[in-house]
Amino acid sequence: MNIEIKILKSGDEVLSIFNYLDSVAVSVKRKGGDVDVILLDKTDEGIPHIASTWTISKGDNEVVVSNDDTKVSTF
Numbered sequence: 001m002n003i004e005i006k007i008l009k010s011g012d013e014v015l016s017i018f019n020y021l022d023s024v025a026v027s028v029k030r031k032g033g034d035v036d037v038i039l040l041d042k043t044d045e046g047i048p049h050i051a052s053t054w055t056i057s058k059g060d061n062e063v064v065v066s067n068d069d070t071k072v073s074t075f
Contacts, residue, residue, distance in 0.1 A: 003048060007038055023051060
């Protein structure tokens, strides 16, 4: 089985791929300078899917968690 994971855009660069708990994490430097850490889990059939994405960007030392219309910030 060949699997192609299409998460890159023009100008992006893969920084690393590593195991994180039960997931595989792909660290991607985006063209604009932000870094996304994309967590890949597997379905029961063994097919990878994106479980969540952590974006590292400029800010004031805060973590922002959002889901649909809800946004929670910490300092």
